[in-house]
Amino acid sequence: MTETPNNIGLLEFKNIPLSDIVPFIHWSFFFMAWRMTGKYEGIETATDCESCKASWLNTFLPEDRERAEEALKLYKDAQEILREFRDKNVLTINASLGIYPAYSDGDDIIIQNDGKDYVIPTLRQQKPAHDGFCYSLADFINPAGDYVGVFANTVLGAEAFAETYEKKDDIYTAFIIKILAERIAEGTAEWMHYHVRTKYWGYSPTEKEDHVGMLKEQYRGIRPAVGYPSLPDQSVIFELDPLIKFNNIGIKLTESGAMDPNASVCGMYFAHPQSRYFMVGKIDEEQFLDYAKRRNKSPEVLRKWLASNL
Secondary structure, X not given: OOOOOOOOEEEEEOXXXXXXXXXXXXXXXXXXXXXXXXXXXXXXXXXXXXXXXXXXXXXXXXXXXXXXXXXXXXXXXXXXXXHHHHHOOOOEEEEEEEEEEEEEEOOEEEEEEOOEEEEEEOOOOOOOOOOOOOOOHHHHOOOOOEEEEEEEEEXXXXXXXXXXXXXXOOHHHHHHHHHHHHHHHHHHHHHHXXXXXXXXXXXXXXXXXXXXXXXXXXXXXXXXXXXXXXXXXXXXXHHHHHHHOHHHHOOEEOOOOOEEXXXXXXXXXXXXXXXXXXXXXXXXXXXXXXXXXXXXXXXXXXHHHOHHHO
């Protein structure tokens, strides 16, 4: 059984300082958005002087240095945009997190709040993971007396700022702004998860603020996002709305379950020591029909939400 949280219920955070989030940005994914593969560890050390740049470039094989130099230019341009974000007060970063009593019933997670039960059905792997088990997120919640977290965070203002550059036909800078906003949203999710582990839930109160370790997921607990491999049904986001209150932090949900602004993240927190990320993958018709019944939705409706898993 996981530890009793220090805070139970919904917490909202408005105008989170950008400076708090920047250390949690995973720059590898920023470069991947530009289809720049490879590792650029220590790139922040190459921006101070020419000798620093030369020393950093020399850590690459000769055939990789041209790409590394391109990455460095892109990183410097991104740092300039971050300065604009700060100096012009462009962004508003908001978040909400809720930690609630919960229990599992088969492959369903039941979340309790204000006298109501919110049922979140989950899907189970049909192809075993490397350890031989077929996982469901419900495995990480005990059948009685447990807790689960839900969260959402968003970055407001980036899209309007990008439009000012698009009007000047500066598509390159506009794209940097949009990709940076997405990275800041993910960084905010990482920042929140750290504080959940150490403070708001508090199941890892002595954890060090090790950004490198965090980016390698070297911590207890997981935060699977809605629509991602272990929680692939995007329509679940509507079930979480009463527990998160998206509108309060500036997020609007579209009919397809997408979040507006795009630079937003939503998911769940699991504190179980053995919780792990996994991919549900393909499911058979029997499990799909059982899931549709548990979701209280017609199979015809659900097929569009789970097309990639069928």
